[in-house]
Amino acid sequence: MAAVTYDHVVKRYTADVTVVKDLNVDIKDKEFMVLVGPSGCGKSTALRMLAGLESITEGQIRIGDRVVNNVAAKDRDIAMVFQSYALYPHMSVYDNMAFPLQMQHMKKDEMDRRVKNASKILGLDPFLKRKPRALSGGQRQRVALGRAIVRSPKVFLLDEPLSNLDAKLRGQTRIELQKLHRELETTFIYVTHDQVEAMTMGDRIAIMNAGILQQVGTPGDVYDHPANLFVAGFIGTPTMNFVPVTTSDSTAKASGFEAKLPKSVPAGKGTLGFRPEALTDRQSADGSNLQMKVDVVERLGSDQYLYGQVGSDQVTARVDPRMKVAPGDTAQLGLDTRSIHLFDAESEVAFF
Amino acid sequence: MDFSVLLQDIPTLLVVIIGVPAILAAYIVGGEFLVRRLPDKNRPQVRPWIWVGPALILVAGYLLLPAIGTIGQSFENNAGNWVGFNNYASQFADFPQGGAWVAIRNNVIFWLIFYTIFTLAFGLVLAVLFDRVRYESVVKSLIFMPMAISSVALGIIWIFMYQYSPTGESQVGTLNAIITFFHHDPVVWLQDQWPSDKFNLLNNLALIGAATWGITGFSMVILSAALKGIPGELLEAARVDGAGELTVFRRVIFPLMMPTIVVVGTTLVIFALKAFDVVYVMTGGNYNTDVLAFRMYEQLYTAGNSGHASAVAVILLIAVIPVLIFNLRQFRAVEARR
Amino acid sequence: MTVAAAAQPTTVAARFSPGWITQLLQRYMLHVVVIGLTVAWMLPTIGLLVSSFRPFALTKTSGWWTALSPLEFTLQNYTDVLDQSNLGQAFFNSFMVSVPATVIPVTIGAFAAYAFAWMKFPARNWIFLALVGLLAVPLQLTFVPVLSFYVNTLHWTTSNLENIGIPGLPWVPLWLAHAGYGLPFSIYLLANFFRALPSDLFESAEIDGAGTLTVFFRIILPLSVPALASLVIFQFLWVWNDLLVALIYVGGAPEVAPLTVNLADLTTSLGQGSNLLTSAAFFSMVVPLIVFLSLQRYFVRGILAGSVKG
Numbered sequence A: 001m002a003a004v005t006y007d008h009v010v011k012r013y014t015a016d017v018t019v020v021k022d023l024n025v026d027i028k029d030k031e032f033m034v035l036v037g038p039s040g041c042g043k044s045t046a047l048r049m050l051a052g053l054e055s056i057t058e059g060q061i062r063i064g065d066r067v068v069n070n071v072a073a074k075d076r077d078i079a080m081v082f083q084s085y086a087l088y089p090h091m092s093v094y095d096n097m098a099f100p101l102q103m104q105h106m107k108k109d110e111m112d113r114r115v116k117n118a119s120k121i122l123g124l125d126p127f128l129k130r131k132p133r134a135l136s137g138g139q140r141q142r143v144a145l146g147r148a149i150v151r152s153p154k155v156f157l158l159d160e161p162l163s164n165l166d167a168k169l170r171g172q173t174r175i176e177l178q179k180l181h182r183e184l185e186t187t188f189i190y191v192t193h194d195q196v197e198a199m200t201m202g203d204r205i206a207i208m209n210a211g212i213l214q215q216v217g218t219p220g221d222v223y224d225h226p227a228n229l230f231v232a233g234f235i236g237t238p239t240m241n242f243v244p245v246t247t248s249d250s251t252a253k254a255s256g257f258e259a260k261l262p263k264s265v266p267a268g269k270g271t272l273g274f275r276p277e278a279l280t281d282r283q284s285a286d287g288s289n290l291q292m293k294v295d296v297v298e299r300l301g302s303d304q305y306l307y308g309q310v311g312s313d314q315v316t317a318r319v320d321p322r323m324k325v326a327p328g329d330t331a332q333l334g335l336d337t338r339s340i341h342l343f344d345a346e347s348e349v350a351f352f
Numbered sequence B: 001m002d003f004s005v006l007l008q009d010i011p012t013l014l015v016v017i018i019g020v021p022a023i024l025a026a027y028i029v030g031g032e033f034l035v036r037r038l039p040d041k042n043r044p045q046v047r048p049w050i051w052v053g054p055a056l057i058l059v060a061g062y063l064l065l066p067a068i069g070t071i072g073q074s075f076e077n078n079a080g081n082w083v084g085f086n087n088y089a090s091q092f093a094d095f096p097q098g099g100a101w102v103a104i105r106n107n108v109i110f111w112l113i114f115y116t117i118f119t120l121a122f123g124l125v126l127a128v129l130f131d132r133v134r135y136e137s138v139v140k141s142l143i144f145m146p147m148a149i150s151s152v153a154l155g156i157i158w159i160f161m162y163q164y165s166p167t168g169e170s171q172v173g174t175l176n177a178i179i180t181f182f183h184h185d186p187v188v189w190l191q192d193q194w195p196s197d198k199f200n201l202l203n204n205l206a207l208i209g210a211a212t213w214g215i216t217g218f219s220m221v222i223l224s225a226a227l228k229g230i231p232g233e234l235l236e237a238a239r240v241d242g243a244g245e246l247t248v249f250r251r252v253i254f255p256l257m258m259p260t261i262v263v264v265g266t267t268l269v270i271f272a273l274k275a276f277d278v279v280y281v282m283t284g285g286n287y288n289t290d291v292l293a294f295r296m297y298e299q300l301y302t303a304g305n306s307g308h309a310s311a312v313a314v315i316l317l318i319a320v321i322p323v324l325i326f327n328l329r330q331f332r333a334v335e336a337r338r
Numbered sequence C: 001m002t003v004a005a006a007a008q009p010t011t012v013a014a015r016f017s018p019g020w021i022t023q024l025l026q027r028y029m030l031h032v033v034v035i036g037l038t039v040a041w042m043l044p045t046i047g048l049l050v051s052s053f054r055p056f057a058l059t060k061t062s063g064w065w066t067a068l069s070p071l072e073f074t075l076q077n078y079t080d081v082l083d084q085s086n087l088g089q090a091f092f093n094s095f096m097v098s099v100p101a102t103v104i105p106v107t108i109g110a111f112a113a114y115a116f117a118w119m120k121f122p123a124r125n126w127i128f129l130a131l132v133g134l135l136a137v138p139l140q141l142t143f144v145p146v147l148s149f150y151v152n153t154l155h156w157t158t159s160n161l162e163n164i165g166i167p168g169l170p171w172v173p174l175w176l177a178h179a180g181y182g183l184p185f186s187i188y189l190l191a192n193f194f195r196a197l198p199s200d201l202f203e204s205a206e207i208d209g210a211g212t213l214t215v216f217f218r219i220i221l222p223l224s225v226p227a228l229a230s231l232v233i234f235q236f237l238w239v240w241n242d243l244l245v246a247l248i249y250v251g252g253a254p255e256v257a258p259l260t261v262n263l264a265d266l267t268t269s270l271g272q273g274s275n276l277l278t279s280a281a282f283f284s285m286v287v288p289l290i291v292f293l294s295l296q297r298y299f300v301r302g303i304l305a306g307s308v309k310g
């Protein structure tokens, strides 16, 4: 049980290949922190530096108060669950879980107690004698978790542990992992490229892109107040609508409509962002209304998605399923300006 | 057999069987123990050399350095004096019957071409035929079996196959018995008493045939694995397109197996150039069946001329070099794809 | 393209016109050819086997295929071979040579392969490339200097080594030679195998606190049993069946020479006229055939791994 700090951490492979750039994150004790970002953005590298599998080029990583830059992986008191699970194929489930304890020369009975305990928590009791080959994907995944649990480490590291599971099992395991986190009361650091996983599991989320940390915050935070265009586009499905606008005082003028801004901003160019659910079939009181030429209508029962043109911009709307629209219609929609975002055209940083 | 000698020696065998692995294990555990005493920083620098060290020493000591030494000695006489290219000159003297010419011809033409082609062709035919029967694994093992026996035993087996008795006498050699059964004259397989055979093709082919018999299992097994690696859908697609079995083989199977055929072929070329045992056992290099490896051995032991022996070995190396370069290229290409 | 298109109608027609009778014939044809070829392939071995059980006088006058008509078999050839030549000693020597000459290169090769696959050191890739090159170098190229070094510098002659009296010592030159010659292949095969093991396993073990030795003995070796097994069989058969290296390093010294040397002596000294030849040949095949038949699966796997690169 410990906090983890990344302090100006840099990972450079060669002079011109910098994979992690000046990473600063404070992960609190017992927190469930999710590191999310597109493939290749450096999240695994960030995690592996913490695990001691990669060297740290610059900066410091601390576990608790201890600087671990030069501490061997085995002495960092962490446990890691790999995407492939990394189970030893020639050892039984029991031996797989006991292996880290044997390496610590732990007494037989204590070892046995811990393995049994972990296998009870994870429901692995019936499989202890089996080899990993004879387990389903979900069971293997739990063995990998079990191998981490038995060590009672200070920090749990998980690198895309669910990506080899099918959709249904992934949903279940997500819930189980959260339960496990509550039971163990340990710091979890969880890497994924799936923003749904990030949103549903994390106490806080750290979003990375191209080696640079974009934003850290609670799921609500990053959803409602994205710090920049990248975060806004990365979080949420379907993705946020972006339309180029020219701003003057507190109105933003797009190609097909005008929106009232909640705050006044300097005149200039920008990108207006609004999520599909910010559009409704009711007219907006402040006059931020728009007409959408509907191309495609998707009815999902609880929701209805409209895809179409507003002026020269492509826009998606999520509206009441009872609204009657057909492709080719022109839909009258109102924009809820309380939940719109404006980004600087140059820096892509959010004004609000 | 004197079994008492054997029983007396059993303890020696046990000491060796237990002792050798124990020494090897002690080495690596001890080495690792010493590495751990080193400062953290130096460990990754020292450790790899502990692990590769013994292998590198043995390979350097038994292959690399001696090979270089041989090249050096090929320019010296027995007394160790520099003689320039004299050793080579005597190998290349008196074309076509003198020096090493016969051995070179047999190796670089007869063995290289016939051994390689026969082995590949037999291997391919057997692999394709066996692929279609359900008792494939049984017949494959039977064809493969000669791989397990020594070339010496193989030589003896074929000495009996090739046995010759003069016309009129009863033939005890299998091949001549078959030939005389069809009312032909028996053939002198291994000696060169065949008047119309100016180039000694027949007895060399007889040796090559014996060696081919032994190695075909090797090429069959690899080619058969490659054959099984061709997706069945591809063959079905070709058949649906209206190709007959022969066309399927020629246009689909054969091109797809080409890379494997090349790999097996290069291995066989090396085997062909290194040929020794069969010649040693079956003809002793007589009747113009000499090969370079045997000639080298003879120059070293019978003639006691290490300069000549070295020169022959270097000629052998030169013959292998194209294959060696090909292998290296192949390897780097595979590495680049990794 | 056009050729194939033109050929199309005729092949389809040819396939349908003769009906099921040809199909049946064709099917039996295949079996006849397959079984015929296999029997033909075994004929030389069968011939020798039958001859080895026939009275010597008979083999001089009639072929082995006539063995059934004057049904006469004997064990004489086998008892003679065991009595007359020092085959027992040679058999023992073959074990003394083959076992360590297999253990040493496989073990040392596994050490080296581990380093090549999973450790970083200067010139690693170049050294490995050199090993690939050495795979093709003929052994003949190495004999002259090695021999003179042994005899003239180290005084490692068979009799000298025997006088020292440490068990196994006279065979040591042969072990080391076989190890040196076998190592490039052994390293090549194992390094490729080790490299293909998932790196996650090693990283996981590292976090769990396993050191280099633990990773090697408890993870790599158990996972590589198939590769190791095939290599062991390969090397064992190669050494057991080897004649050349044995001739070079121990020559004819009967107290050290293995079976192959003994057998080759029989052929060259006694010629084809000997009744011992057939039985001795079979005697020498017993061990390799047992090894081969019982472990064939691994043997094949090793051949495939070593030859089909990449």
Ligand SMILES: Nc1ncnc2c1ncn2[C@@H]1O[C@H](COP(=O)(O)OP(=O)(O)OP(=O)(O)O)[C@@H](O)[C@H]1O
Pocket: A013, A014, A017, A019, A037, A038, A039, A040, A041, A042, A043, A044, A045, A046, A192, A193
């Ligand atoms: N040894 C290396 N040398 C050079 N570049 C490397 C090396 N290892 C990784 N990289 C690069 O570092 C970048 C980040 O890799 P990393 O594995 O951290 O990505 P990731 O965010 O985990 O992606 P994914 O979601 O696909 O797992 C990648 O662009 C990768 O190509």
Ligand SMILES: [Mg+2]
Pocket: A043, A044, A045, A159
């Ligand atoms: Mg990753």
